[in-house]
Amino acid sequence: MATMGAIAPVVRSFRAHPSSLYQVRQFIRQQAELADLPGEVSDDLLLAVSEACVNAVLHSSSRTVKVAWRHANGCAEVVVHDEGVFHRRLPMPELDGPSGRGILLMMAVMDEVTIHEGTARSPGTQVRLRRCHTTD
Secondary structure: OOOHHHOOOEEEEEEOOHHHHHHHHHHHHHHHHHOOOOHHHHHHHHHHHHHHHHHHHHHOOOOEEEEEEEEEOOEEEEEEEOOOOOOOOOOOHHHHOOOOOHHHHHHHHOOEEEEEOOOOOOOOOEEEEEEEOOOO
């Protein structure tokens, strides 16, 4: 049984622009179909990856966003990597309105969410999303 780290990821780079989000979703949908993931798992991955990419596009000032896909042992892992600095903040509904809840949403639909925060000294934020499923 291969571990996730032993599986080479499928990596694509996208322009850090809202118009690229459709292409990101196509890429994830295609990989999920190739892995024969259940519909609910695919939908949750699409939602979480979209949120991570929206954050990268809107907040990172990056030129590109890299998206890496891996699937092994009933688990899918997607890593979204930008060139920016992560800014910690709590969502404040009275100020943010309906926005500012992307990380909470990712956490609600994924089994694991890990954020390696890019800093001014070491830019590049990486969001790792993992969702497992049974293969009945």
